[in-house]
Amino acid sequence: MTISEPGSRVPAAAGLKIVALAGGIGGARFLRGLKAAAPDAEITVIGNTGDDIELFGLQISPDLDTVMYTLGNGIHEEQGWGRRDETFVVKEELAIYGVTPQWFGLGDRDIATHVVRTQMRHAGYPLSQVTAALCDRWKPGVQLLPMTDDRVETHVEIEDEDGRRFIHFQEWWIKFRANTPALRIIPINAESATPAPGVIDAIKNADVILFPPSNPVVSIGTILSIPGIRRALMASKAPLVGVSPIIGGSPVRGMADACLAAIDVKSSAFGIAEHYGARANGGLLHGWLVAEVDNDCVLDGLKVIARPLIMKDLETSRDIAGAALELALSFS
Numbered sequence: 001m002t003i004s005e006p007g008s009r010v011p012a013a014a015g016l017k018i019v020a021l022a023g024g025i026g027g028a029r030f031l032r033g034l035k036a037a038a039p040d041a042e043i044t045v046i047g048n049t050g051d052d053i054e055l056f057g058l059q060i061s062p063d064l065d066t067v068m069y070t071l072g073n074g075i076h077e078e079q080g081w082g083r084r085d086e087t088f089v090v091k092e093e094l095a096i097y098g099v100t101p102q103w104f105g106l107g108d109r110d111i112a113t114h115v116v117r118t119q120m121r122h123a124g125y126p127l128s129q130v131t132a133a134l135c136d137r138w139k140p141g142v143q144l145l146p147m148t149d150d151r152v153e154t155h156v157e158i159e160d161e162d163g164r165r166f167i168h169f170q171e172w173w174i175k176f177r178a179n180t181p182a183l184r185i186i187p188i189n190a191e192s193a194t195p196a197p198g199v200i201d202a203i204k205n206a207d208v209i210l211f212p213p214s215n216p217v218v219s220i221g222t223i224l225s226i227p228g229i230r231r232a233l234m235a236s237k238a239p240l241v242g243v244s245p246i247i248g249g250s251p252v253r254g255m256a257d258a259c260l261a262a263i264d265v266k267s268s269a270f271g272i273a274e275h276y277g278a279r280a281n282g283g284l285l286h287g288w289l290v291a292e293v294d295n296d297c298v299l300d301g302l303k304v305i306a307r308p309l310i311m312k313d314l315e316t317s318r319d320i321a322g323a324a325l326e327l328a329l330s331f332s
């Protein structure tokens with residue numbers, strides 16, 4: 001099948017079972033484009049929960065919420081996280097009480113989501129059932145599964161004037177803006193976590209598997225760190241296509257380059273492709289979508305196509321998702 005010009009939907013995707021491993025902002029925007037490119041496909045999103053954090057007694061799942069709000073049309077569009085039309089009165093009141101931390105922007109509307117999640121978790125519901133209940137309201141139009149129901153938190157080892165220590169990923173990401181080098185990035189407890197119900201089956205039954213342009217270390221990498229998920233992806237017959245989150249050596253958004261440095265992977269479309277590996281040589285990827293500036297990305301056994309990769313609106317996101325989908329379908 002030829003890779004058709006940007007702008008078209010992908011009719012061949014009707015009825016297809018598509019599985020996407022997604023992190024936060026970039027992943028969510030890509031998924032919005034995927035829904036537009038393949039409106040009649042059945043999309044299952046395996047969401048990263050390593051960013052999860054408990055603050056002020058509330059259990060917060062940033063990447064699940066970003067996907068849910070973005071696809072459910074409740075997201076703060078410019079930020080890519082949190083709610084549109086948000087207020088921060090509770091945050092201001094907490095600051096007046098001197099409650100810390102004050103670097104996490106917890107909005108009033110967003111707090112309702114965390115209250116529901118925390119109440120349900122305390123009542124004994126697993127995160128996967130909490131997420132399904134929250135999605136009953138938001139109707140993201142995809143099945144959103146946490147990568148695991150077990151608690152996995154990404155912590156980052158840094159060294160500064162206060163010495164060498166681990167801090168929560170959110171503190172490194174928000175308070176430090178990833179400016180302090182990450183000596184190690186560890187998804188705590190991943191090795192004893194199990195995939196959430198439905199995750200392995202979704203991979204097994206997939207016709208196409210996609211890696212959106214999410215952070216390859218702290219989003220997709222964290223999902224791959226859950227025992228059984230990588231093995232299921234490798235055992236799947238479904239073509240697996242990824243989209244580079246790095247254009248011309250720098251991340252489109254976020255600070256993937258700071259994360260890649262922590263695992264000694266070059267911050268380039270080629271570096272990440274090499275990191276994931278080509279399926280023909282024992283890696284994960286059948287295909288890799290790169291920006292035109294990176295069309296010199298050649299990796300033995302990997303089918304690479306170049307396309308404009310800036311997701312500035314729904315149309316560009318749809319075109320990128322459509323190109324990724326068509327690249328995947330070119331293997332079947």
Ligand code: FO1
Binds near residue numbers: 024060103
């Ligand atoms: N990111 C920020 O840069 N600053 C914030 O204050 C902030 C608050 C926040 C609250 C809820 C939520 O779900 C996400 C939030 N994020 C914030 C984004 C978050 O750190 C990232 O989306 C992911 O964890 C990384 O993709």
